[in-house]
Amino acid sequence: xxxxxxxxxxxxxxxxxxxxxxxxxxxxDLYDERTFVKSTLNLAREGGKDVPLVLDGxxxxxxxxxxxGRELNSxxxxxxxxxxxISNVPDHFELQILTEIHPETNxxxxxxxxxxxxxxxxxxxxxxxxxxxxxxxxxxxxxFTVSITADSERYPVLLSNGNQIEAAPLxxxxxxxxxxxxxxxxxxxxxxxxxxxxxxxxxxxxxxGDAVTLRIFVEPKDLNxxxxxxxxxxxxxxxxxxxxxxxxxxxxxxxxxxxDFNMGAMxxxxxxxxxxxxxxxxxxVTTDQGYQRVEAIVAHEYFHNWSGNRVTCRDWFQLxxxxxxxxxxxxQFSSDMGSAAVKRIExxxxxxxxxxxxxxxxxxxxxxxxxxxxxxxxYTLTVYEKGAEVVRMLHTLLGPELFRKGSDxxxxxHDGQAVTCDDxxxxxxxxxxxxxxxxxxxxxxxxxxxxRATGSYDAEKKRYSLTxxxxxxxTPGQSVKQPFDIPVLMGLVGSRGNxxxxxxxxxxxxxxxxxxxxxxxxxxxxxxxxxxxxxxxxALFRGFSAPVRIQADWSIDDLQRLITSEEDxxxxxxxxxxxxxxxxxxxxxxREKAALSALIAxxxxxxxxxxxxxxxxxxxxxxxxxxxxxxHSQSQGADPIAIHTARESVKASLATALIDHFEVLANITIExxxxxxxxxxxERALRLTALDYLRFVQPDKAADIAISLLEKSxxxxxxxxxxxxxxxxxxxxxxxxxxxxxxxxxxxxxxxNQWFQIQAMNPYGDALARVTRLxxxxxxxxxxxxxxxxxxxxxxxxxPVQFHASxxxxxxxxxxxxxxxNKKNPQIAARLLAPLTKWxxxxxxxxxxxxxxxxxxxxENLSKDVFEVVSKSLAS
Ligand code: PHE
Ligand code: ZN
Numbered sequence: 001x002x003x004x005x006x007x008x009x010x011x012x013x014x015x016x017x018x019x020x021x022x023x024x025x026x027x028x029d030l031y032d033e034r035t036f037v038k039s040t041l042n043l044a045r046e047g048g049k050d051v052p053l054v055l056d057g058x059x060x061x062x063x064x065x066x067x068x069g070r071e072l073n074s075x076x077x078x079x080x081x082x083x084x085x086i087s088n089v090p091d092h093f094e095l096q097i098l099t100e101i102h103p104e105t106n107x108x109x110x111x112x113x114x115x116x117x118x119x120x121x122x123x124x125x126x127x128x129x130x131x132x133x134x135x136x137x138x139x140x141x142x143x144f145t146v147s148i149t150a151d152s153e154r155y156p157v158l159l160s161n162g163n164q165i166e167a168a169p170l171x172x173x174x175x176x177x178x179x180x181x182x183x184x185x186x187x188x189x190x191x192x193x194x195x196x197x198x199x200x201x202x203x204x205x206x207x208x209g210d211a212v213t214l215r216i217f218v219e220p221k222d223l224n225x226x227x228x229x230x231x232x233x234x235x236x237x238x239x240x241x242x243x244x245x246x247x248x249x250x251x252x253x254x255x256x257x258x259x260d261f262n263m264g265a266m267x268x269x270x271x272x273x274x275x276x277x278x279x280x281x282x283x284x285v286t287t288d289q290g291y292q293r294v295e296a297i298v299a300h301e302y303f304h305n306w307s308g309n310r311v312t313c314r315d316w317f318q319l320x321x322x323x324x325x326x327x328x329x330x331x332q333f334s335s336d337m338g339s340a341a342v343k344r345i346e347x348x349x350x351x352x353x354x355x356x357x358x359x360x361x362x363x364x365x366x367x368x369x370x371x372x373x374x375x376x377x378x379y380t381l382t383v384y385e386k387g388a389e390v391v392r393m394l395h396t397l398l399g400p401e402l403f404r405k406g407s408d409x410x411x412x413x414h415d416g417q418a419v420t421c422d423d424x425x426x427x428x429x430x431x432x433x434x435x436x437x438x439x440x441x442x443x444x445x446x447x448x449x450x451x452r453a454t455g456s457y458d459a460e461k462k463r464y465s466l467t468x469x470x471x472x473x474x475t476p477g478q479s480v481k482q483p484f485d486i487p488v489l490m491g492l493v494g495s496r497g498n499x500x501x502x503x504x505x506x507x508x509x510x511x512x513x514x515x516x517x518x519x520x521x522x523x524x525x526x527x528x529x530x531x532x533x534x535x536x537x538x539a540l541f542r543g544f545s546a547p548v549r550i551q552a553d554w555s556i557d558d559l560q561r562l563i564t565s566e567e568d569x570x571x572x573x574x575x576x577x578x579x580x581x582x583x584x585x586x587x588x589x590x591r592e593k594a595a596l597s598a599l600i601a602x603x604x605x606x607x608x609x610x611x612x613x614x615x616x617x618x619x620x621x622x623x624x625x626x627x628x629x630x631x632h633s634q635s636q637g638a639d640p641i642a643i644h645t646a647r648e649s650v651k652a653s654l655a656t657a658l659i660d661h662f663e664v665l666a667n668i669t670i671e672x673x674x675x676x677x678x679x680x681x682x683e684r685a686l687r688l689t690a691l692d693y694l695r696f697v698q699p700d701k702a703a704d705i706a707i708s709l710l711e712k713s714x715x716x717x718x719x720x721x722x723x724x725x726x727x728x729x730x731x732x733x734x735x736x737x738x739x740x741x742x743x744x745x746x747x748x749x750x751x752x753n754q755w756f757q758i759q760a761m762n763p764y765g766d767a768l769a770r771v772t773r774l775x776x777x778x779x780x781x782x783x784x785x786x787x788x789x790x791x792x793x794x795x796x797x798x799x800p801v802q803f804h805a806s807x808x809x810x811x812x813x814x815x816x817x818x819x820x821x822n823k824k825n826p827q828i829a830a831r832l833l834a835p836l837t838k839w840x841x842x843x844x845x846x847x848x849x850x851x852x853x854x855x856x857x858x859x860e861n862l863s864k865d866v867f868e869v870v871s872k873s874l875a876s
Contacts, residue, residue, distance in 0.1 A: 039133070120193045128187035158193075206248055217254065286676075348570070493538075497565045604657070727758060796835045
């Protein structure tokens with residue numbers, strides 16, 4: 001352990017900055033073996049007279065420091081590893097700082113660093129302090145002018161935020177470009193890129209008639225993979241005008257693709273920097289899901305221009321202010337662009353599988369955390385996905401028109417400001433008159449609420465009473481919870497379809513003959529419905545109207561009624577999932593197969609109807625092993641090996657019972673050249689899912705189809721699906737196919753990553769041995785986050801049966817990787833750790849998992865990132 005333990009930072013300690021910075025000029029002088037940064041700041045005192053100036057700074061070599069043109073002596077300031085303090089400064093002054101930094105050895109991918117042939121930056125959340133001394137906090141906003149000097153031949157393209165205002169060749173083969181961004185911004189939105197980049201260009205005319213030039217910069221080899229992102233960008237810009245009335249505010253919008261990136265992408269003002277995996281797309285390197293991810297991330301970063309940049313966060317505890325809202329916006333965009341039903345199912349699946357698990361584990365925190373040791377650890381599913389659900393609940397409570405008025409007011413009131421989640425809610429309150437005081441507990445209380453439902457029907461009075469009760473389990477730092485304000489969008493299902501009713505309660509709202517929005521605000525409430533013609537099954541949380549766990553003792557008949565007769569597609573799918581969970585539980589306990597028979601009958605009925613093909617494809621997919629484990633960990637604890645075996649047996653039963661359907665579907669032909677569009681996406685998904693069932697009954701036939709797909713298909717979706725099937729069937733043919741595939745796509749890193757990933761995720765055979773081989777593969781790179789995620793991340797978090805098997809060797813492998821990365825890239829090291837932190841969910845495996853956590857905890861020089869995750873997950 002380190003001697004001085006890292007300290008937590010608390011929301012309650014927030015203080016406005018003692019100084020403001022009206023303008024900043026940065027001069028970068030880039031060389032291969034060092035970079036000089038000259039920063040000129042115009043500072044003004046905002047707080048008390050004798051408050052010293054304390055600037056953040058890490059890993060910087062200070063070369064000189066002057067105030068109003070006078071160089072300071074070393075006794076006029078003090079330095080420590082995280083800051084520079086100048087005790088006596090005037091009320092208004094110019095500070096000039098010259099520092100030397102080393103991007104060429106910066107493997108943390110934070111601050112200024114090198115990715116392959118280029119220089120690039122990542123400053124959110126606290127990376128700017130690795131570039132120069134600064135007030136590195138989001139509520140200090142300033143106007144930036146940036147000059148970049150570098151070798152003309154190797155770095156012909158020099159980019160920063162805003163508009164290019166100067167460009168000139170210099171002596172010695174160098175050149176200099178100057179950028180000016182007229183919008184005030186916090187340092188975390190600063191960006192710089194230098195490289196030998198190619199670009200595509202397009203243009204967009206805003207609703208007000210202003211022309212915007214759009215460019216996507218990539219390494220020249222990737223120039224043929226930019227068109228889809230450009231199209232997605234233009235669609236996002238139009239959509240934000242139409243749905244939120246938000247226009248773009250500069251003449252230029254740039255995107256740059258870089259191969260070494262910790263996250264998906266970053267919304268730097270007018271210079272978005274993207275992980276290549278989140279922007280490049282072509283049928284050979286991108287699956288259908290990959291296309292949808294590119295579209296969603298391009299939109300997400302673009303939408304941040306308003307929700308994040310024009311209106312930013314006061315402090316990092318407010319991160320969900322920009323992230324939750326922006327995820328909500330990008331999910332609305334994606335549902336408008338594709339299948340809304342499938343998008344909702346995917347979002348809820350992610351939330352329930354991973355966010356619920358996070359919220360039930362040792363890192364559980366509120367959407368607005370009250371403390372952190374390292375803010376990088378709080379770019380979480382809770383802040384992003386649960387945060388988006390909180391915004392979605394506001395949308396449900398207000399309805400679309402009032403919600404739009406609220407967002408207009410929010411953007412209007414706070415344009416150019418750094419604000420809080422309270423300000424967002426206040427705008428929604430102001431336009432609607434709805435009291436959201438209690439609702440705000442969604443921001444401050446962690447943990448997933450549990451809602452229990454029971455009902456009773458009085459046939460004589462035709463009255464149905466529904467009793468809902470809520471509770472929320474204790475989470476770290478919060479042993480007792482207050483009731484949440486929970487919007488329950490619901491209906492009642494009779495034997496032949498939805499029933500009309502008259503809601504008696506007045507605090508809630510009847511939205512149609514067959515739909516009500518109940519407001520569950522107390523620990524327990526009973527809602528009465530009149531004019532109900534028969535005993536109903538309640539259909540609760542339509543569209544998943546609140547991020548809660550629902551406990552109702554549905555019988556198999558109730559579930560079947562929901563599956564066949566409920567009007568909300570999400571709840572039909574959800575009931576089918578519940579049935580599948582019951583079938584898995586039956587298989588684990590060896591009980592009678594009642595749920596399994598019902599599941600087979602329901603899926604058979606769906607296969608025989610001619611409904612939405614995208615929904616059908618999604619409905620054929622059983623709950624994942626991780627999701628089942630999450631559900632089990634709420635009661636008896638999870639056993640990943642038993643879960644795998646049981647789920648496989650349910651799959652095999654389905655395959656056997658419905659083999660004729662699967663054989664037909666596995667052989668469908670899809671007309672036309674590849675296009676990542678709705679109908680074709682659904683057909684490909686159906687074909688591959690059917691193939692995955694077919695292999696249970698006729699493995700050789702499935703392998704034949706897979707090999708022919710590999711040979712004939714024109715796209716990566718089919719090829720990877722085929723490889724996955726072959727990997728599952730195993731044998732010599734599979735080996736040959738994997739080798740041939742690698743040789744064919746060895747030049748495409750994004751394809752190699754996915755080739756790594758399906759091998760690491762393959763639950764059959766000896767995955768540990770496979771992963772060990774992949775880690776030694778020449779294409780593996782232990783500093784590239786995409787590669788690490790494709791192998792180590794995929795194995796540890798998406799192959800539970802193999803990660804937990806192998807008598808703890810999977811845990812040891814993960815611990816070794818984390819220890820190696822701890823200093824090299826602390827953010828990635830801490831993120832990879834998540835699966836080990838869930839040791840309490842696996843009673844029979846916990847001891848071995850803990851041993852590895854303790855081994856990590858015992859290392860010297862733990863980064864703050866890893867220290868926080870390890871120490872919280874071991875705390876009792
Ligand atoms: N702000 C980025 C996004 O959500 C995510 C990010 C955070 C990227 C930190 C890099 C570092 O769009
Ligand atoms: Zn974001």
